[in-house]
Amino acid sequence: ETGVTQTPRHLVMGMTNKKSLKCEQHLGHNAMYWYKQSAKKPLELMFVYSLEERVENNSVPSRFSPECPNSSHLFLHLHTLQPEDSALYLCASSQFTSGEQYFGPGTRLTVT
Amino acid sequence: QKEVEQDPGPLSVPEGAIVSLNCTYSNSAFQYFMWYRQYSRKGPELLMYTYSSGNKEDGRFTAQVDKSSKYISLFIRDSQPSDSATYLCAMSEAGFQKLVFGTGTRLLVSP
Numbered sequence: 001e002t003g004v005t006q007t008p009r010h011l012v013m014g015m016t017n018k019k020s021l022k023c024e025q026h027l028g029h030n031a032m033y034w035y036k037q038s039a040k041k042p043l044e045l046m047f048v049y050s051l052e053e054r055v056e057n058n059s060v061p062s063r064f065s066p067e068c069p070n071s072s073h074l075f076l077h078l079h080t081l082q083p084e085d086s087a088l089y090l091c092a093s094s095q096f097t098s099g100e101q102y103f104g105p106g107t108r109l110t111v112t
Numbered sequence: 113q114k115e116v117e118q119d120p121g122p123l124s125v126p127e128g129a130i131v132s133l134n135c136t137y138s139n140s141a142f143q144y145f146m147w148y149r150q151y152s153r154k155g156p157e158l159l160m161y162t163y164s165s166g167n168k169e170d171g172r173f174t175a176q177v178d179k180s181s182k183y184i185s186l187f188i189r190d191s192q193p194s195d196s197a198t199y200l201c202a203m204s205e206a207g208f209q210k211l212v213f214g215t216g217t218r219l220l221v222s223p
Contacts, residue, residue: 004155040120040215041215042114042116042212042213042214042215042216043156043200043202043211043213045210045211090155090156092155094208097208097209098206098207098208098209099208100158100161100208101158101208101211102157103155103156103157104155105153105154105155106153106154106155
């Protein structure tokens with residue numbers, strides 16, 4: 001595997017379900033990010049982790065819970081989501097928060 | 113007012129045309145300007161990166177920044193069907209930190 005990988009690529013979940021998105025980077029980076037991409041809206045930065053510590057949380061609802069167990073892995077735990085949370089969730093990594101960000105292919109999430 | 117404005121398109125052009133993609137912004141503190149290309153079912157990838165005003169050329173692609181007008185452009189010469197993608201502008205006050213993205217413009221180049 002190379003670059004940034006994300007699983008699953010597609011996810012359909014009900015509003016009462018709990019699921020997790022996984023991101024793995026194979027670039028030796030030490031910063032990782034979660035973004036939300038909705039139709040006709042700009043990419044929204046959700047969370048930033050640097051050296052496994054959360055350094056940014058952009059007023060994201062608590063139904064989204066990130067976890068960064070090590071510098072190569074990032075999770076986004078989801079529970080009691082709303083239909084408006086349906087979007088493409090992108091993970092990215094960089095060398096420190098000042099470096100170029102490399103994006104994964106995203107997880108297309110649909111909340112029913 | 114959005115910090116970064118970008119026409120979502122789609123912009124349809126024939127193969128070989130010159131394409132102009134644009135963004136306007138409101139924050140005069142932005143110093144770093146990027147263009148990302150996003151193919152369908154893929155994540156964005158950095159295409160070009162410029163600092164402050166001026167032009168930067170890379171093959172068929174030219175990025176232009178006019179800070180006085182708060183306007184940036186990406187020109188694609190001799191456009192190819194493989195250029196069909198969504199082009200996102202992004203900008204920041206400090207390198208790649210705290211990037212502010214546009215909505216993206218979808219480009220369709222027909223053979």
